[in-house]
Each structure stands twice: as C-alpha cells, then as structure tokens.
Amino acid sequence: MKPIVILFLWLVFSQWVIAQNADSLNTTNKDAVYQRPFIFEGQKGNLTAAVGGYLEANTNYFSTDGVSEGFSMEMRRFNIFLYSTIKERIKFLSELEFGHGTEEIELETALLDFELHPSLIFRAGIVLVPIGYFNQNHDSPKWEFIDRPLVSTNLIPSTYSDVGFGVHGTIPVQSLSFTYEAYVLNGLQDGVVANEENRTFLASGKNEERFGQDNNGSPAFATRLGLKKRKVGEIGLSAYLGNYNTFQKEGLTIDEKRTLFIGALDYNFSIKKLQCLGELAIIKADIPTDLGQNFGDSQWGLHTDLIYPVWKGTLFRWQNMTLNAAFRFEYLDYNVGDFEETGSNISDHLFAVMPGIGLRFSPNTLLRMNYRYQWDTDLLGNPPAKTAGFQFGFASYF
Amino acid sequence: MRLKIKTSLLCLTVIGLLSFLACEDLLPPAPADNEVLDGQMEGLSATQTRLFLEGDEAFSEVFTPETGLGAYFVTSSCISCHSGDGKGHPSTTLTRFGKWENGQFDPLTHLGGGQLQNRAIAGFQAETIPVEANGIAKFTPPAVTGLGLLAAVPDATLLALSDPDDADGDGISGRVNYINPPDFFSQLKWHLPDDEGRYIGRFGKKAAAIDLLHQTVNAYKQDMGITSDFDMEDPINYAVSAQQTDLVADHEIPAATVQSVVFYLRTLKAPIRRNEQEMMVQLGEQLFKDIECSKCHLPTMTTGISDIEVLSEIQFHPYTDLLLHDMGAELNDNYTEGIAEAAEWRTPPLWGLGLSPDAQGGNYFLMHDGRATSIEEAILMHGGEAAKSRTNYSELSQTEKEAVLAFLESL
Numbered sequence: 148m149k150p151i152v153i154l155f156l157w158l159v160f161s162q163w164v165i166a167q168n169a170d171s172l173n174t175t176n177k178d179a180v181y182q183r184p185f186i187f188e189g190q191k192g193n194l195t196a197a198v199g200g201y202l203e204a205n206t207n208y209f210s211t212d213g214v215s216e217g218f219s220m221e222m223r224r225f226n227i228f229l230y231s232t233i234k235e236r237i238k239f240l241s242e243l244e245f246g247h248g249t250e251e252i253e254l255e256t257a258l259l260d261f262e263l264h265p266s267l268i269f270r271a272g273i274v275l276v277p278i279g280y281f282n283q284n285h286d287s288p289k290w291e292f293i294d295r296p297l298v299s300t301n302l303i304p305s306t307y308s309d310v311g312f313g314v315h316g317t318i319p320v321q322s323l324s325f326t327y328e329a330y331v332l333n334g335l336q337d338g339v340v341a342n343e344e345n346r347t348f349l350a351s352g353k354n355e356e357r358f359g360q361d362n363n364g365s366p367a368f369a370t371r372l373g374l375k376k377r378k379v380g381e382i383g384l385s386a387y388l389g390n391y392n393t394f395q396k397e398g399l400t401i402d403e404k405r406t407l408f409i410g411a412l413d414y415n416f417s418i419k420k421l422q423c424l425g426e427l428a429i430i431k432a433d434i435p436t437d438l439g440q441n442f443g444d445s446q447w448g449l450h451t452d453l454i455y456p457v458w459k460g461t462l463f464r465w466q467n468m469t470l471n472a473a474f475r476f477e478y479l480d481y482n483v484g485d486f487e488e489t490g491s492n493i494s495d496h497l498f499a500v501m502p503g504i505g506l507r508f509s510p511n512t513l514l515r516m517n518y519r520y521q522w523d524t525d526l527l528g529n530p531p532a533k534t535a536g537f538q539f540g541f542a543s544y545f
Numbered sequence: 546m547r548l549k550i551k552t553s554l555l556c557l558t559v560i561g562l563l564s565f566l567a568c569e570d571l572l573p574p575a576p577a578d579n580e581v582l583d584g585q586m587e588g589l590s591a592t593q594t595r596l597f598l599e600g601d602e603a604f605s606e607v608f609t610p611e612t613g614l615g616a617y618f619v620t621s622s623c624i625s626c627h628s629g630d631g632k633g634h635p636s637t638t639l640t641r642f643g644k645w646e647n648g649q650f651d652p653l654t655h656l657g658g659g660q661l662q663n664r665a666i667a668g669f670q671a672e673t674i675p676v677e678a679n680g681i682a683k684f685t686p687p688a689v690t691g692l693g694l695l696a697a698v699p700d701a702t703l704l705a706l707s708d709p710d711d712a713d714g715d716g717i718s719g720r721v722n723y724i725n726p727p728d729f730f731s732q733l734k735w736h737l738p739d740d741e742g743r744y745i746g747r748f749g750k751k752a753a754a755i756d757l758l759h760q761t762v763n764a765y766k767q768d769m770g771i772t773s774d775f776d777m778e779d780p781i782n783y784a785v786s787a788q789q790t791d792l793v794a795d796h797e798i799p800a801a802t803v804q805s806v807v808f809y810l811r812t813l814k815a816p817i818r819r820n821e822q823e824m825m826v827q828l829g830e831q832l833f834k835d836i837e838c839s840k841c842h843l844p845t846m847t848t849g850i851s852d853i854e855v856l857s858e859i860q861f862h863p864y865t866d867l868l869l870h871d872m873g874a875e876l877n878d879n880y881t882e883g884i885a886e887a888a889e890w891r892t893p894p895l896w897g898l899g900l901s902p903d904a905q906g907g908n909y910f911l912m913h914d915g916r917a918t919s920i921e922e923a924i925l926m927h928g929g930e931a932a933k934s935r936t937n938y939s940e941l942s943q944t945e946k947e948a949v950l951a952f953l954e955s956l
Contacts, residue, residue, distance in 0.1 A: 213575020341614065341666055345607040345621055392667060401668050437671040439664045440636055441625070488635035491906065518571065526625075527634050527906035533573035 185231075196231040196239075203287040205540025209519075211532055222248050223540075224287060226255075236262035244306075254358070255308045264316070270330070271312035273358060277328040277371035278303050278385045279426040280413030287542040291454055291473035291505035293517050294538070297497070298448035298479055302428045303411060304350035309333055310358050311366070326373040326383075333357045334367025334389035335407060340434055340442045346481050346495060346526075347432055347442045349409070352391055365390045365404070380416025385409075391432075405433040425451035440493060441526060443482030450477035454505075465508055475501040482526065494528035497521060512543035579817035582690045582897055582904065583630040586814045588855040593812065600809025603802050608769055613797030615770040616669040616790055617662030617780045623806065626686040626768065630813060631897065631904025633686025635915050639768070641880055642678040650881050653678060655783065659882070660767040662780050666791065672782045680887065682878035683914035684750050688897050688904070692748070693811030695863060695894065696757050697848035697856045699735035700745045706843070706866045717840050717930045719868030721745045722752040722883040722891070727759060729775040735849050746883055747867045750913045752891040753882035757807045765803065774800035811853060815861055816897030820955045829952025832945055836937035841870055841892045841930070864895035864956060873928020876912070888929060899954035920953050921946070 174182055188195045203223045209215060224246055231239040242256040258272035275283045281299035285306050299305045313330030335352035342351035356362065367389020375381035387409040394402040408431040415424035427449040434444045458470040482495040503517035517538045522531040578584060585597045604623045608614035619639060620626050626637040640661040643652040652659035656675040665671040674681060700721075709720035723743035726732075730744070736755075738744050746752040754760035758775070765771040770780050772795040779790040820826050833839055842864040851857040869889040877888035885891075890913055898920065901909055909919050917923035927935045938949065 210572040212573055215572070337667070341610050341621075343607045343609055345625065435665075435667055437663075437665040437669070438667070439620070441621070486634075486636050488638070489906075489908075491908075494906070520571075520573075525628060527628055527636075527904075529628055529903055529906060535572045537571075 195233075196229055198227065198229055199545060200225070200227040201286055201288050201542060201544045202226075203293075203540060203542035205293045205538050207536065207538055209534060209536030211534040215536075221540075223293075226286075233259075238262075255306055266316040266318045268315050269312070270315055273308050273310050274313070274330055274332075276307045276309050276330065276332060276369045276387065277315075278307065278369060278387050278409055279305075279371075279411035279428060280383060280415060280424065281305050281426060282307055286544070288511055288513060288544050290452075290542075291471055291513070291515055292452065292475055292501060292503055293515060293540045294501070294519065296426070296450035296452075296475070297477050297499070298426060298428050298450045300350065301479060301481075302349065302430055302446055302448045303409060303426070304335070304353055307335075307350075307353060309367075322376060324373075324375045324377075326375065327370070329370040330368070332367045332369060332389070333361040334365075335391045336362040337392055339391045339407060339432065340438055345441050347430070347434065347444070347446060348481075349407070349430065352407075362393045363390050363395065363404075365394075367407075378417075380414065382416075383411075383413045385411045385413070402435075403433075405435070407432045420456055422454040423451065424454075425449060440484075440486060441482075443484060443493065443495070445483035446479070446481050447483060448477070448479035450475060467509070469507040471505040471507065473503045473505060475499075475503070477501075492528065493526060494524040495526045497523045512541070514541050515539070578814075579819045580900070581629065582688060582813075582816055582900055584814045586693070586812050586855050589812055593808075593853070596805060596808045597812050600805040600807070600812075603798075603806045604809055608771060608797075610666040610791065611793070613771050613791065613793040615662075615664070615666040615779075617657075617672055617782050618664050618666075618770040619660075619662055619768045620664070621769060623764065623769075627689050627904070629904045630690050631688045632901050632910070633915075634905050635685070635910055637686055638915060639684040639686070640674070640681065641684060641882075642674050642681045643880055644677050644679050645879060645887075650680065650887075652882075657781060657783050659880075660780075662767070662770065662782070665782070669789065669791075670782060670785055672780075673784065675784070680879035680881070682750075682880035685910055685913065685915040687750075687893065688816075688901070689810055690813045690897055691815030691861070691863060691894070692757060692813065693853065693856050694815055694846075694848055694859060694861045695747060695865070695867065696811060697851045697859075698747075698846050698867065699849040700737040701735065702846065702849075703745055703747070703867055704737065707868055715837075715840065716933055717870065719841065719866055719870050719892070719930075720889075721867075722869050722885050724753055724755050724883045726755055727762070727775070729762065730755060730759060743883075747891075749882070750890055750893075751882040751885045752867065752869055753885075757810050758803070761803055761807050761810065765798065772797045773803045775803060811856065815863070816900065816956065818862075818896075818955050819899065820951070823951070823955070825948045825951040826955045827952075828945070829948035829950065829955075832941065832949050833952055836941070836949075837934045838931075838938075839864075840934075841866055841868070842895050843892075862896060865892045868892060870931065871929035872931060875926065875928050878914075895953065896956050898956045920950050924949075 185195045202225050206220050208218045226242055226244045229241045233239055238260040240256055240258055244253045244255050256273055256275055258270055258274050261269040281296060282305040309332040311330045311332035315328040318325045335349055336354040336357055338351035339349055340347055342348050369387040371383050371385035373381055373383040389407055390404045391407045392402055392405040394404045410429045411426055413426040430446040432444050434442045452475045454471050454473045456469050457472050462468050477499045480496040482493045484493050486493055499521035501517055501519045505513045505515040507513040520535040522533055524531040607622045614621050620637055626633045641659045643650055643658050657672050661674055662672045703721050707720045708718055711718040723739050724746040726744050736744055744755045746755050748754035748760045762775040765773055766776050772779055774796050777795045781787055843866040844862050844864055846863055848856055848859045869885050869891055871888050872890050879887050881887045911917040911923040912926055917926055924938050
C-alpha cells in the first residue's frame with residue numbers, strides 16, 4: 148500500500164476515534180450507564196419518549212358438539228408502546244406484548260424510521276411484516292371482534308414481526324395516495340411443517356431465533372402496495388417470498404431449498420355508514436413429499452367484517468358514544484388438493500360466522516359482545532365438529 | 546325525556562343481549578351416544594375417568610421431530626389414523642411386507658420389515674419396500690372402540706370357540722394365532738401359552754398383538770417412530786444406514802403415557818346400536834344368523850374377571866370370534882404374522898360398522914385393506930371358509946339383502 152494512502156486512512160480513522168470519545172473523555176467509566184441522551188434531556192425537563200399501549204380482556208363460554216369447558220375469563224393482551232422522535236425525521240417505535248398475563252412475552256416491534264423524503268423512508272429493526280391488512284393493524288381496540296380473524300392468524304401468521312430492513316413511503320397522486328413497503332427479512336423458519344398443528348401452519352414457523360439469526364442464510368422478501376382514496380377506502384396487494392427450511396449446515400447441503408409464498412389482497416372501504424374490511428390470503432409452499440398429505444402445499448382463506456353504527460349519542464353523560472353492529476364471515480382451507488389414494492378432496496377446512504356488537508365510549512375504548520358459530524371439517528371430510536360460544540370483553544388504548 | 550328513552554332502549558338492548566348470551570339453545574348439541582364411537586364406558590370412577598382423559602389426550606397428541614416423531618413414520622398421532630376412534634382411511638393405510646422362501650415367511654426385519662415407514666421427517670429419506678419382499682399387504686386402521694371388552698375375554702373362551710380341524714364339519718375351522726411375547730409382556734391368570742411359550746394374539750388383522758399394551762407399543766414405534774420405556778429402538782431405514790435414527794433422546798415417551806393410552810383404549814365404550822327395533826333390522830339380524838355369517842361374526846361374548854370393574858364378567862356383542870379364518874385366494878396377500886397362513890385373517894368385529902363412514906370421510910373402506918367400498922361389496926369378497934355364507938347371501942331376495950344390510954348398518 149502506498150504511504151500516501153496509509154496516511155490518509157490514519158487521518159480519517161484518528162478523527163473518527165476522537166469524535167467517538169469526545170464525551171467519554173469527560174466522564175468516568177463507572178458513570179457510563181447515566182451517559183444516555185434521554186437522561187440528559189430528562190434532566191433538562193424535556194420528555195423525549197412517549198409511552199402508550201392497549202389492554203384487552205374478555206370472557207369465554209364455548210361448546211364443541213355439546214361439550215363445554217364452562218365459563219372462563221381471559222386477560223388476552225397488555226401491550227406497551229414506546230415512541231420517540233430522536234431527531235427531526237428519525238423516529239423510534241416499539242411494542243412489547245404480554246399475552247395471557249405473562250405467559251407469552253414478545254417484542255413485536257422495535258424499529259427506526261429514517262425519513263429521507265415522505266415518499267422514501269428507510270426502516271430497520273423488528274418490523275411488522277406487511278402482509279395483508281391485519282398484521283400491521285392488529286391493535287385490539289380497533290376491532291369490534293374479540294377473536295382475531297383466522298385467515299390473519301392461521302394462514303397469515305399474525306402478529307408476524309421479523310428482523311429486517313427496507314423502505315416505505317407514500318406518493319400522493321391527485322386525490323389518491325399510493326403507498327408502498329418493501330423489506331428484506333430473516334423469514335419464517337422450519338416449523339411451517341411437521342408441527343403440533345399437524346398441518347402446514349405458518350405461525351409455527353415464527354421461531355424466536357428469527358430475531359437473532361436466519362436459519363438458512365437466505366433472506367425472505369415482503370412487500371405491500373396500497374391505494375387509498377380519502378373517505379372511500381383502501382385496497383392493498385401484498386406478497387411474501389422466502390425459503391423456510393434449514394437446507395444447509397456448516398456449508399453443507401442437507402435438504403432442498405423449500406420456498407414459501409404468501410399472497411394477500413386486503414380491502415377497507417365504506418358504503419355510506421357501512422364499513423367493510425377484510426383480507427384474502429393464498430399460500431403456496433414447497434412441502435417435503437415424505438411428510439405426507441397432512442401438510443398441504445396450497446392453502447387459502449378469507450374474512451370479511453361488516454360494521455354498521457346503529458346508534459350514536461350521549462349516555463350516562465358520556466358523549467359521542469357509538470353502538471356498532473358487526474358481522475364477520477370467515478373461511479379457511481388448510482389443504483387444497485385431492486388424496487392420492489382415492490382422488491377425493493382433502494378437506495381440512497373451517498367456516499365461521501360471528502355476529503356481535505361494540506359499544507364505543509370513544510374511538511379508542513370499547514365494550515364488545517360476540518357470538519361465534521364455527522364448523523371444522525377434518526382432513527378426511529368427516530362430519531364437522533361444531534363449536535359455538537359467547538364472548539364479552541373490553542379493549543382500550545391508553 | 547328523550548335521554549331517558551334512549552337510556553331505557555339501550556338498557557333493554559343490553560339485557561336482551563345478556564339473555565341471548567345465556568341461551569344454551571344457541572350452542573351445538575351433543576350427538577346421541579349411539580351416533581358417535583368415542584366416549585367412555587359407563588360406570589367409571591372419578592379416578593378412572595381422570596385416567597381415561599389423560600389417555601384421550603395422549604391419544605390425540607401430535608408428535609413433531611422435536612418431540613421424537615420418526616425419523617421414519619406413517620403418521621404423527623394416534624388420532625390421525627383413528628379419527629373419532631373409528632376406522633382409518635386409505636390415506637392412512639399401513640403397508641407390511643416380508644418374504645416367503647422355502648415355505649417359511651421372513652418378515653425382513655433386517656431390511657426394515659415387517660412394516661413400511663413411508664414417511665420421514667425433513668433431512669431423512671422415507672423407506673421403500675425392498676426388492677427382496679414378495680409378500681405385501683395393506684392394513685386399514687381399525688376402529689378402537691370396545692377394545693377393553695375384547696381384551697378381557699379369557700383365552701379359554703377363544704380356545705373353546707376354535708375348531709382348527711373342522712371337527713364339527715361345518716366348513717369353518719377358526720383357530721387362534723400364537724405369538725412370541727415381547728419382553729415387556731406380563732402374563733395374566735387366564736393367559737394360556739402353548740408349549741413353545743407363545744401366547745394367543747387377538748388384536749390386528751392377523752391377531753398378532755397379544756394384548757393392548759403390545760398393540761400400543763408397536764403402534765407408537767412402527768406407526769409414529771416413537772420410542773418408549775417398553776421399546777427403545779426407533780425404526781430404521783436400512784437402505785440409508787443402520788445408524789440413522791432421529792436425534793431425540795430415547796425414550797421419547799414414558800411408560801406412564803403408553804399405559805394411559807392403554808387405559809383409554811380399554812375403557813372406550815362399545816359402539817351402541819341404532820334402529821334395532823325396526824322391522825327390517827330385526828329381519829336382517831335373523832337372516833344374518835340363517836346364512837351363517839354369525840358363525841364367525843359371533844354376536845355375543847363374555848369377559849372374564851378384570852381389574853376394571855366395568856369390564857368384569859360382561860356380556861357384549863362384538864360380532865367377532867377373534868379367531869383366524871381362511872378367507873380364500875382373493876384375499877391372500879402372501880403376507881402373514883405369527884402362525885397365521887397368508888390367506889387367514891382374524892374375524893373383524895362388526896360393531897360400529899354403520900358409523901364407519903363418519904370416520905372414513907363419508908365412505909366405506911372395508912376388508913383388511915379398504916378395498917370394499919360398500920358393505921355388500923365386502924360381503925361378496927368373502928371367500929374360503931366364508932364362501933358358503935357369501936353364496937347364501939347372494940341367493941337372498943333383494944328385500945332380504947336390504948334387511949341384512951340394514952342390520953349391519955345398525956351395529
């Protein structure tokens with residue numbers, strides 16, 4: 148290497164070292180834990196972070212073919228949000244979820260947004276993967292139903308967050324807003340098949356290890372394109388593509404690369420007072436043939452929620468209350484195809500209807516009551532198991 | 546005033562909804578006991594019921610590679626092959642193989658026989674039938690209801706029913722299968738081994754399992770690749786390597802889990818008949834005897850003394866004699882187990898037959914390999930010792946045939 152190049156590198160490196168240690172030279176090492184910007188700002192009386200969250204709980208009374216476990220109460224979620232504007236056009240957001248008390252604790256979001264331009268924002272960290280509508284819009288107080296849509300949890304594995312980076316932005320086109328998101332992620336992992344569900348089940352591929360390391364060194368890709376017209380609604384198309392299995396170890400190939408594709412169409416629009424929202428998902432997966440026919444290589448499902456405000460007004464001195472009537476329809480086919488042995492259809496599907504009401508004290512807080520009737524048909528197409536039940540609960544942002 | 550009206554209306558709405566929530570009529574009713582195969586026997590104590598439920602849970606457990614599935618297997622749970630505790634489907638059929646040589650049957654255990662594990666977890670390669678095999682049979686999983694009663698019939702009863710040399714000259718020569726017991730087999734007072742230390746088998750298509758523990762341990766190992774305290778060896782695909790097994794430490798389930806499943810199987814209720822008062826059904830029942838189907842499909846058996854009171858000295862109606870019978874050349878798959886000949890099959894119990902479609906995806910898949918897709922087709926496939934009954938059935942009038950079928954569907 149030429150001396151002039153070495154000199155140049157030394158100068159650059161030494162300047163960087165000096166800059167990095169400028170603050171540390173003024174403090175002792177033992178005080179390093181207090182050498183944090185939010186403490187400095189706090190001492191000046193400036194709040195640099197906002198805390199929020201939501202809470203939801205409910206009762207359950209369900210019966211399957213005449214057998215009931217009785218009445219029970221469930222503390223579903225207690226989620227804490229932390230938000231900070233670190234610098235103009237640099238934002239931080241995180242969401243920590245406590246599910247069923249402390250049974251499940253999960254970091255669902257921890258991201259930084261660097262806004263280069265409203266139409267080009269760089270995002271990195273643990274992000275909510277943009278597949279369909281629900282995954283990024285899953286906060287319970289937004290929904291009139293206690294149970295999440297099954298297409299959004301049992302096909303699209305909501306809430307699905309993953310570590311990665313990418314870009315998103317909004318591009319206004321006359322009265323329309325075109326939105327896009329595109330991320331590179333570690334992706335879903337081995338549990339997609341050969342899991343306790345005994346079927347292709349993407350949620351079982353959400354290994355905790357995905358936040359630390361990709362299981363196959365082959366990133367996944369997710370994108371969503373949306374088109375929104377104010378006061379009318381939004382439609383979105385999204386896709387996820389990646390390899391889910393561990394196909395190599397120590398540089399040696401131990402399996403074929405197995406691809407997983409999720410495609411989704413989501414919609415959210417109003418016709419006068421009636422709101423209609425839902426999503427349709429299609430899954431295509433490369434399944435090891437040796438695993439057997441329980442694990443379908445093709446799945447699809449959809450849900451649609453209809454919400455209609457039947458009353459608005461003041462009650463017990465609470466102003467602007469709304470009573471919404473709601474109805475959900477959902478259908479899932481976990482295994483599209485025919486049996487090799489008989490040529491008959493592989494069933495493994497469910498159908499459910501769910502009427503309910505939501506009494507909103509404000510847009511952020513509601514009481515809700517749901518009734519659910521669900522028909523589950525097994526792989527062979529035997530008479531469906533019929534489940535029905537009632538739920539009563541609340542959800543609120545804070 | 547207006548506010549009061551709204552408040553009243555809203556309160557009424559809430560009261561109405563709460564009443565609605567309390568309405569049991571909006572919940573799905575339980576099916577009648579005789580419409581489903583699953584369910585426990587009546588008369589179990591609270592402790593026995595708890596054991597039954599533990600077994601039920603274990604019976605439904607889905608194994609994964611992490612919990613020991615495979616590496617080579619056929620299915621990942623008991624319930625997959627016995628949906629609703631009923632018969633299996635062609636998609637869950639077991640394949641068994643072996644080799645006949647110089648009049649001797651070799652189950653080819655050194656090549657992975659006698660059962661094929663046609664599935665494998667990721668990174669492993671499923672077994673294929675070795676070229677040496679010249680005897681291959683497919684077995685449709687049976688219903689598992691009422692097995693406790695069949696297990697409690699003393700050996701002496703089976704020996705008394707057997708007639709290996711057709712001494713009574715009726716053309717039917719049922720005999721027991723004798724099986725070498727596994728190491729974990731525990732002899733009961735009424736077990737009657739032969740001179741070679743073999744015991745009478747009564748479960749499986751060839752009556753190759755002596756008792757329900759034997760059957761259950763085999764199923765865990767051969768069907769799911771699950772090792773237990775009773776059998777610590779995983780199935781192996783010898784075509785790949787004799788060392789290649791899964792990486793889960795053995796045992797993969799404890800003895801207690803196996804025993805809970807055995808208790809569950811012992812205390813599942815026997816199928817309950819339907820429509821037995823209908824004239825056609827009663828006519829069919831008489832014809833079933835008249836055409837001598839009941840000589841092998843014995844309507845009534847009685848249990849001996851059992852450690853479970855509800856199984857002790859009970860008369861029941863399984864429509865089997867638990868014996869091996871020669872079923873003729875068309876049902877000879879050139880495969881066998883124990884001392885059974887290749888054409889010999891254990892008489893399957895007919896109880897629960899009418900409910901089979903509810904476990905088989907709405908269709909019938911009958912006979913040992915599911916080749917018959919209706920009850921009548923199954924009757925007409927009977928040969929060998931049953932050929933006479935088949936002929937008798939064929940000679941019935943259409944109404945009489947319908948009566949026999951109505952009777953069988955009522956079981």
